[in-house]
Amino acid sequence: MTAMRPTLRDPILWTGLLLSGAVLCWLSIARYDGFNAGMYDLGNMAQAIWSGARGEPLLYSRAEGFRASRLAGHVEIGYFLFAPLYALWPDPRVLLVAQAALFALGAIPVYRIAWRRIDAPEAGSQAVRPYAARCLALMYLLYPTAQTAVLFDFHADTVAAPLLLFALDALDRRALRQYVLWIALALSLKFYVAALVAGIGVVLFLWEGRRHTGALTALAGLAYGTVAFFAVRPLFAPSSAGAAGAVTTSYLAYYFGALNEIMATIPDRLLNAVVVFGPALLVGWRGWRWLLPGLPLAAAMLLSTGPGGAFDYRYHHYALVVPFIMLAVIDGAARQRSLLARRRSEAFAAAVGGRSAPGRRPGRTWQGDLGVTAGIVAIFSALLVNAPLNPLFWLGVPGYGFDRSVYGVTPRDGRLAAFVAARVPDGAPLAASTFVATHLVNREIVYLVRYPFEPRAGRLPDLLPQVQFALPDALFDWYLQLDDGYGGGIDYDRDAIAVLLRNPAFGLVDMDDGLLVFARNAAPERALMNRLMVVSDDGAPALRQFGQLDLVRATIEAIDGRRLRATFVWRLREPFKPGERYVAVSRLDGVPGARFVHLPGYAMRPVWEWRAGDAVEETFEVVVPTETSPGRYVWRTGWYDVSHPDAALTDARSRMAGTDDVPVGEVEMGNVER
Incomplete structure (x- = not known):
């Protein structure tokens, strides 16, 4: 040296x-x-x-x-x-x-x-x-x-x-x-x-x-x-x-x-x-x-x-x-x-x-x-390396460049960042979805609703006694391309949502574009209803058909402020094939962030577990984003293939074959409390 x-x-x-x-x-x-x-x-x-x-x-x-x-x-x-x-x-x-x-x-x-x-x-x-x-x-x-x-x-x-x-x-x-x-x-x-x-x-x-x-x-x-x-x-x-x-x-x-x-x-x-x-x-x-x-x-x-x-x-x-x-x-x-x-x-x-040099090429x-x-x-x-030198970085290939699961920053990401900053109390102990938790780390207790090494939310019931809030993501939009499919996907937190909906100590109190907020000991007037039951089939004709599902009745009503209550009655004409899984997602036309997963028929009793001939009524309450202006809005509903890597985007790519998201009602919104 x-x-x-x-x-x-x-x-x-x-x-x-x-x-x-x-x-x-x-x-x-x-x-x-x-x-x-x-x-x-x-x-x-x-x-x-x-x-x-x-x-x-x-x-x-x-x-x-x-x-x-x-x-x-x-x-x-x-x-x-x-x-x-x-x-x-x-x-x-x-x-x-x-x-x-x-x-x-x-x-x-x-x-x-x-x-x-x-x-x-x-x-x-x-x-x-x-x-x-x-x-x-x-x-x-x-x-x-x-x-x-x-x-x-x-x-x-x-x-x-x-x-x-x-x-x-x-x-x-x-x-x-x-x-x-x-x-x-x-x-x-x-x-x-x-x-x-x-x-x-x-x-x-x-x-x-x-x-x-x-x-x-x-x-x-x-x-x-x-x-x-x-x-x-x-x-x-x-x-x-x-x-x-x-x-x-x-x-x-x-x-x-x-x-x-x-x-x-x-x-x-x-x-x-x-x-x-x-x-x-x-x-x-x-x-x-x-x-x-x-x-x-x-x-x-x-x-x-x-x-x-x-x-x-x-x-x-x-x-x-x-x-x-x-x-x-x-x-x-x-x-x-x-x-x-x-x-x-x-x-x-x-x-x-004057000597000859050793013969070397x-x-x-x-x-x-x-x-x-x-x-x-x-x-x-x-x-x-997934960086600008890589041609795939610029070609829009899934898993590269500005793909939403790598370096892409979507409008939803901006919404979620603002939402958790404004709606989650500083320092409160919580459990959250794995990518949401990273934005909430400045507190003593931050658990995950599902850990990366778990096939289901197995640890969550034991962790809930220590937390005040839980934030699972019903529209989990991260995925990883694998040789035999993909990891992640919309239903990543579904089991955690089911655990929370069944836990009497927690109530669903807030949401934004699929991200849910459950609070411990939520006041009854704040807790959002989620209920599912099998009802008698009166033979009413279908308002809409989604594959083997008939939509028999749909009502949407404004409760107060940001809160809406939706009731849907579905009839399953024939069972889904093994491996087929679908989720209903509704939205308010023209309102960013107003996408609502039908939690009763997705997390409480998934539609793929219903029996042929069942008439199922799901009632659930949602809250609309705080920036929603007063007016009359169309409520649209569609069904999406849970196994599709783009299901969380709720667009034509993952929509149930032969169906569309259709208007099922209208709702009048007054002044939304902020």
Whole structure:
């Protein structure tokens, strides 16, 4: 390692750094604003840092029904450093901005190290051309697993990665005090960073000629890891033995609870390993020593069996491997440069001595290999990262670009953000839909009505005694394209809604465009009726037909202020086929946000469970948006295919075949109370 000082007045460096940071910041915020960033993990981290800003030990709400400290799990002491920032702007978006900025700044140490190790020795006494420095900085900014980590919520792994690069840069400059500071900051963010730090020490000791520094670094990593795991974690563990064990047990079960699945997914895991390491190996293989510190973490994640394919290259854990991939490329290019320089010297000496040079075909140059590697990284990034370089980002392909489940911000998203800000009391303990909860984290208790690892809302009944409000989403509009269908979909919270409708302690009191608000001990005059019963069929002719459903009667009446009462009588002529599921959704013509899911025939007793010949009466009350103007409005009703990924949009794409949303009545609205 050298102590030469590069200049940072390079427009290419700063253009790449600022552009990358700005794009990642923009996309991260768009994902949050579009209600696509979940409680797992942005919400949990934001709630913990909010807690830290109040002087608490980074507490967050766990699915088991208690508050736990981040210090009892990953020992993320470094989150306290974000607490002052969060206190100034108590919003999860401040964390996304900080993360994107820190990642972009990581290009600076990469640039410096490459300049000193490759460009400066190549230049000799001539002016240094920062070719390698530029290539490596751009390679870092475009590296697929780095970008996907930044775009996946907020995590200590992603934040720690640039700190490790600053530490390695300080070491390269022999600025040992700065090296210690950066290493300490990186260690503070997650206890298993200690393994990476110990790995740095091993490389320094065995191959970098820094035996004393290497030994101290390795010992520091091992010592911190030991203290963090065996002293700090137990110190902040929940008071009950069962709760303390749950933190560790659930973590291990989450990531390694289904090891029997590994054999069936080996091809996928190998492909992900190629994505993590492959783009850099043309040059990086020569610097294999620097890959070693990151290998244990990468191997653990590639063997992980966490939900959703936690071994996938898009997960945040791989961010910590990227610094070592960059060092491997730098070291590999430096070794290749030295090898070529030695061969040139041998050829020159042979020519001066009148001897023939050893017969070698002209080899590849380090400049060429480094340029090709940078190109490979850019191609991988363009193909695998959901960002503007990817052509699919701009083509409207489901799951890419401004799709509503990725970076798209719809009018409904804006409505929901305003609604929860205005209608949910500050600090009140609550349970909410997974993407809504992320917008309500600045409080002590935030549970989910259904957790991502649950097939149904199994935990909700046990959590409800602790909360004052519950906010399930009856028009859950997030979905994820999968090989065998999709995840999410309109009925994601249906079971939670059923639990709440059956719970006598909670009443439905408010709603906006499908988002429901249940309150504990709601006053009778506030609670909205939802009732379903089988009635005698008087043989009345159908007013409208929707497939095998007859609409026999429909009445809509204004009760008071924002409140309406609707009664529908349906006749099921023949049963639905197995797997067929439909939901009735009504709306007021011309009133944004006035979409009403027929909850009795959807959550209390779903229509696909009705018997042929049944006449079913559902009565339900709704409230219209506060901005509704006085006037006469048409009430329209349609039936939608629950299994369709666009069902939450309630348009022609998911409408029951051969039907339309039809007018079934009119209602006169007076002045709406605000």
